[in-house]
Amino acid sequence: MTAGTAGPAAGAVAGAERIDELRLSVDALDRQIVALLAQRTAVVRELTTFKKDEETVRSPGRVAQVIEKVRGLAVEEGMPPGIAERVYRTLITELTDLQMELLAERRAAARPAGTAVAPEGTA
Numbered sequence: 001m002t003a004g005t006a007g008p009a010a011g012a013v014a015g016a017e018r019i020d021e022l023r024l025s026v027d028a029l030d031r032q033i034v035a036l037l038a039q040r041t042a043v044v045r046e047l048t049t050f051k052k053d054e055e056t057v058r059s060p061g062r063v064a065q066v067i068e069k070v071r072g073l074a075v076e077e078g079m080p081p082g083i084a085e086r087v088y089r090t091l092i093t094e095l096t097d098l099q100m101e102l103l104a105e106r107r108a109a110a111r112p113a114g115t116a117v118a119p120e121g122t123a
């Protein structure tokens with residue numbers, strides 16, 4: 001085959017080029033997604049400053065609402081809703097852990113000096 005003639009090898013090159021192009025699109029989208037996740041995390045951090053107990057941090061009713069909402073949005077946007085649900089469940093679990101840490105830090109800072117809480121099982 002003469003150089004430049006389209007054949008199976010040319011198809012493989014075109015395929016590899018397209019993969020590179022599409023990976024650039026994925027990279028650009030990841031930049032936007034992480035920027036949005038950082039914004040969302042900042043909002044949740046602020047929200048946490050108004051929470052006073054573990055029950056409000058966990059808010060199972062709100063979690064159910066968010067999951068239903070993102071499943072619906074996924075369907076509207078043409079992606080499998082189960083993927084959106086699992087991504088959000090992971091995100092919310094991580095943000096709940098973060099909120100529990102922030103709550104514990106705030107409580108520790110509010111306690112008078114020398115009144116540290118005894119570790120579980122030692123009281």
Ligand SMILES: O=C(O)C(=O)C[C@]1(C(=O)O)C=C[C@H](O)C=C1
Nearest residue numbers: 044057058059062063066092095
């Ligand atoms: O809505 C809240 O209260 C949040 O803390 C935000 C958020 C979420 O990431 O959507 C996180 C943890 C749960 O408490 C519920 C929802």
